[in-house]
Amino acid sequence: MLPERQRSLRILKLALPIIGGMLSQSLLNLIDAALVGQLGETALAGVGVGGYAMFMVTALIFGLSSAVQAQTSRRLGESAPERCGEGLNAGLILALSVGIPVMLACHHWADTLLRLINDQPEVHATATSYFQWRVAGIVPVAMAFCFRGFWNGLQRTGIYLRIMLITQLINVVLSIILIHGLYGAPRMGADGAGAGTTLSLFVALGLWVQATLGERRQHGVLHAWPPLRHYLTLLKLAVPHSFQQLWFAAGYAVLFWILGRIDAASVAVGHVLVNLSLLLILPGVGLGLAAMSLVGQALGRDHHEDAHRWGWDTVRIALPCLMLLGLPLWAAPESVLGLFLHRPELIALGKLPLQLTAVMIIMDCAAIVLAQALLGAGANRTVMTATLAIQWLLFLPLAWWFGVHLEGGLLAIWCTQLGYRIFNSLVFSAIWQRREWQLLRL
Secondary structure, X not given: OOOHHHHHHHHHHHHHHHHHHHHHXXXXXXXXXXXXXXXXXXXXXXXXXXXHHHHHHHHOOOHHHHHHHHHHHHHHHOOOHHXXXXXXXXXXXXXXXXXXXHHHHHHHOHHHXXXXXXXXXXXXXXXXXXXXXXXXXXXXXXXXXXXXXXXXXXXXXXXXXXXXXXXXXXXXXXXXXXXXXXXXXXXXXXXXXXXXXXXXXHXXXXXXXXXXXXXXXXXXXXOOOOOHHHHHHHHHHHHHHHHHHHHHHHHHHHHHHHHXXXXXXXXXXXXXXXXXXXXXXXXXXXXXXXXXXXXXXXXXXXXXXXXXXXXXXXXXXXXXHHHHHHHHXXXXXXXXXXXXXXXXXXXXXXXXXXXXXXXXXXXXXXXXXXXXXXXXXXXXXXXXXXXXXXXXXXXXXXXXXXXXXOOOHHHHHHHHHHHHHHHHHHHHHHHHHHOHHHHOOO
């Protein structure tokens, strides 16, 4: 095993490009919102609703990334580079097989789907049209997940960052042109943001294909039609993770429903708190993705102790990172909330919950990292079961009980969430220490 300093440097070398790419990717919806904001509140609300619906649909194919990455890193560790493309080959076929029907179904039933989220006529019309433009890009999104998993599994994460930065630049340029009808293009309004984003995703797909074709012979990429067992292995890994992501996202919808039982102010403040927490944990998730590759490679070499140590080494690096990110939330909550909320009573309502959010992301560090590391070992079903059981059977019922039934409000719900995050980390730490994941074969 490598010395301590070399292990830390290797983790950071893998994680930093992933973190940069994820931060860039998270800007897709924010960029659309910023560009559409000048068109008015109705357009902005429609883009927000359509973006959330797209997030839910994307969750259906999200597991392709971790499945391909786990297989690729395992083959790399087994010193079988010619087999590293097995997961990618099967993943791309599945991305087409699943992505095209999902795209057609969502486009056809967009009106019904979006009405479940928001039925205000003007907002609904904008959201439906925007969503139809965005869902047209679900196939390149699915295929990009496969390519990302392949390159992360090969531990060449810089390619992901480079492609995401180019994609964001193209997205901004195309969206501005199509929203305002510049240079002879049609003036599409809010739809232009969706069309620009989708077009940029097709460009990104071309960049992924170009980068990967150079590895065609060395790693067995696209050299032959994948046998049935490759699809079955990929589905075994991808389906639990996709199911987990879908219901994890749905859990946030239930959380906002619970906040709505209190008052509108709690919904507004809760929206800011949730989005801040989801943004600030991205470095932890990025480090976890690095651990996913390192654990998979170590298991491919049958170095079980090394694989176990990679998990805790990554937690050790992630913890101070999350502490640093949480510091402004704890030390200056009014200033942070003032960036998003402009009424003093809302800032006062969110002050203590925001400080609890800072503690929350630190306490959740082990779960964030080790859940990704377990995916690298192929323990996708274990991660799904633990994540959804704790969220749906513990946190959400207790949040309703303390926040609504006992009238504890937003603060009681956030105190409950802090306990949930601590318990979450304890559970994943125990799963990691039991080492049953070391027996899995991919």
